[in-house]
Amino acid sequence: MEQRRRLVTAIPGPRSQELMARKKAAVAFGVGTTMPVFAAGAGGGVVVDVDGNHLIDLGSGIAVTSVGASDPRVVAAVTEQVRAFTHTCFMVTPYEGYVAVAEALNRLTPGTHDKRTALFNSGAEAVENAVKIARLATGRPAVAVFDHAYHGRTNLTMAMTAKSMPYKHGFGPFAPEVYRAPLSYPYRDGGLSGADAAARAIDQLDKQVGAANLAALVIEPIQGEGGFITPAPGFLPALAGWCREHGVVFIADEVQTGFARTGAWFASEHENVVPDLIVTAKGIAGGLPLSAVTGRAEIMDAAHTGGLGGTYGGNPLACAAALAAIETIEQDGLIARAGRIGELLTARLSALRDGDPRIGDIRGRGAMIAVELVEADSGRPDAALAKAVAAAAHRRGVIVLTCGTYGNVLRFLPPLTISDDLLHDALDVLGEALAG
Template sequence: MEPTHTSSPTQGAGPHDAIAQQRRLVTAIPGPRSVELMARKSAAVAAGVGTTMPVFAARAGGGIVVDVDGNHLIDLGSGIAVTTVGNAAPRVVDAVQRQVEAFTHTCFMVTPYAGYVEVCEALNRLTPGDHDKRSALFNSGAEAVENAVKVARAHTRRPAVVVFEHGYHGRTNLTMAMTAKSMPYKSGFGPFAAEVYRAPLSYPLRDGGLDGAAAARRAIEVVETQVGAGNLAAVVIEPVQGEGGFIVPAPGFLPAIAAWCREHGVVFVADEVQTGFARTGAMFACDHEQVVPDLVVTAKGIAGGLPLSAVTGRAEMMDAAHVGGLGGTYGGNPLACAAALAAIETIEAEGLVARAREVETLMKARLHALQAADPRVGDVRGRGAMLAVELVVAGTLEPDAALAKQVATAAHREGVIVLTCGTHGNVLRFLPPLSIGDDLLHDALDVLDAAFAATR
C-alpha cells in the first residue's frame, strides 16, 4: 500500500498485516513485557549499549512503531534518520524477500553481483554534480567516513584532516577523533588518531550575527594558520549537523569552504550520512546551495533500514587507492543493495523529496508557534524532515539540557518517540519517516505542546 500524506486506519505495513496509523496506549510506558525484556537486556547486553526509549519494538510501518505490549507510538526518530521511506516500505520488503530467496551473500570481492554495481550507478547519478564518478560500498556511516579519508589521503598524498566544532562522524577510532563531543562518544576510549584538526562552524544562533561568508573566513584562517593547506588532505563537514544539534550553517558558508578547498587542492567531503536521500527536502543537503562535493559519504536512509553505506566521488579521486585498498567482507551485501535500490525507487516514485518539504512546512509552523509562546525555545531550525528546537534558559542563550530531557521523557510517556542531541544535550530533534501522515504529525506536536506547558 502506498504511503499517503494523511494517515489511514491501516497504513504502512503491507496489505496483509497493516498497522493502524494512530497513537494508542494500552499500558503505561513501559508496559510489562517491555519491562521484562529490559531486565533481560541488562543481564545479556553490554552496559555501554544504551536505549532512548524503555520499550521494545514488535512491528512498525507508516509513522507508527508498535511495542511488545501493543502500544502504538508515533515515530519522530526513524531509527535516527534510517527509515526515511518507512520501517516496512513495500518496495523494500518485496526486494529483500526476492533477494534472500536467491542468495544472502557471496562477497563482492570474491564473486561480484549486479546489485552492487546498480547501487553504485544510482549513487553516481543522484549525488551532486555531473562529473565522472565512482562509488564504493561499506556497512556503516563511520566506516564510510574512514574510507573517504583514505581516498583523500591516497589522492593528495597529504595527512591532515579538518572537521568542525559540534561535528559527529562515528565511533571508530578515527571517527571518534573527528567527532567533537566527548561524552558519551569518546570519553575513556583514547588515544585517538592523529592529524585531525577542528575548525569553527557557522552557528547562526550563537555567532552574534556573523554571516556565512564571514564565518567561512574565520574557519579558513584557523585552518591556514594551524594546519596549512599544503598539509591538508580533506575537509569533512556535515551540510546540516546531526548529533551536534541540527545546526544549519548560514547561507554562503558551505560554498565558501568548498571554493577554498578547490583553490588549494583539498578534497571537500560532505558527510551526508544523516542528511542524504530526501531527508532535508532535497535529495542531498548540499543541493540546497548547489555545493558539489568532491566526495559524498552516505548511509542511514540509503537502504530502508538495512546496513549499507557508501563513498561516491570524482573518478580520479576514487580511483587513487590501489586495488584491494577499499572494500570489506560485508560491504555492499546483496540484501542491503536490493533494499537500497528499492528505497531509491520509493523516494523517486512517491515524491518523497517534495514530501519532506511538506513536513517542514507543517512542523515549522507548529514549532514557531511554540517558540512564540515559550521563551525557552531559543531556536527552531533544520531542513525538510530534519528539524530541531534548541532549548535555553528564558531570556538567555544558556543551554537547558534538563528541560530537553524533561520534555522528551514526557513525550515518551505519551507515546511519541523523540530524540535529543546537541553538544550540550539541549536540542530536541525530529526525524519523522516520510511515510508518516499529517494527522500523526499534528498529534505528536500536540503532545509536545502539552509537555512544554506542563513544565512551565
C-alpha cells in the same frame, strides 16, 4: 498497521519491562536505549511495542527508515534477494546489485562529473574510507573537521567527532592529524554571515595546519548529533571554493542528511555545493546496513586494487533494499513530502515558540528540524528541560530524540511516509510536555 497513537499500558508496559531486565543481564552496559520499550512492528509513522502500544515515530531509527520501516518495495526486494542468495562477498564473486547501487549513486549525487562509488556497512566506516581515499589521492596527512561535528565511533571518526560524552570519553588515544575549525552557528554567532564565518574557519586552518598539509575537509552540511546546526548561507560554498583552490578534498558527510531527508536528494544541493566526495548511509537502504563513498573518478580511483572493500560491504540484501528505497523516494514523491513535513513542523513549532521563550531556535531543512531549548532569562542551553520534555513525550507515546553538544536540542526526524494527522498529534503532545 493502524496509523494512530494508542496507549494500552503505561510506558513501559509489563512485557517491555521483562525484556529490559533480560537486556540488563545479557547486553553490555555501554549499549543504551532512548526509550524503555521494545518494538514488535513498525510502518508508516508508527512503532508498535511488545505490549501493543502504538507510538508516533519522530525518530526513524535516527533518520534511517525514511521510506518507512516496512516499505512494500523494500520488503519485496529483500525477500526476492534472500531466496536467491544472502552473500558471496563482492570481492570474491561480484553481483549486479552492487553495481546497480553504484550506478544509482553516481547518477543521484550532486555534479555531472565522472564518478565512482564504493560500498561499505556503516556511516563511520564510509567516513573513514573517504579519509583514506583523500589521503592517498593527495599524499597529504591532515584532516579538518568542525566544532560540534559527529562522524562516528571508530578510532579515526571518534577523533573527528567533537563531543566527548558519551562518544569519546575514556576511549583514547585517538588517531592523529585531525584538526578542528569553528563552524557557522547562526543562533550563537552574533549575526556573523556565512562568508565571514567561513573566513574565520579558513584563517584558523591556514595558520594552524596549512592548506598544503590538508588532505580533506570533512563537514556535515547540516550537523546531526551536534544539534542540527544549519550553517549560514554562503558558509559551505566558501569552504568548497577554498578547497578547490588549494587541492583539498571537500568531503560532505551526508550520512544523516541524505536521501530526501532535507527536501532534496542531498543537503549539499540547497546551496549548489558539489562535493569532491560524498558519504552516505542511514536512509540509503530502508533499514538495512549499507553505506557508500561516491565521488570524482580521479580521486576515487586513486586507491590501488584491494585497498577498498570488506567482507560485508555492499551486501546483496542491503543493495536490493537500497534500489527499492530509491525507487520509493522517486515514485512516491518523498522529496516533496519532506518539504511539506518541514513546513508543518516549522509552523507548529513557531506557534509554540511565540508563547514560550525557552524555545530559543528552530532550525533545519525538510524533515530534519530541531528546536534548541534554553533558559528563558539567560539564553544558556537547558539540557535538563530537553531531557524532561523528551521523557514526557515518551510517556505519552511519542518517540522524540535529543541531541546537541550541550544536550539541549530536540530533533525531529519522522519517516517521510508519516501522515499529517500523526504529526499534528505528536506536536500537540510536545506542547503538553513543554507546558509541564
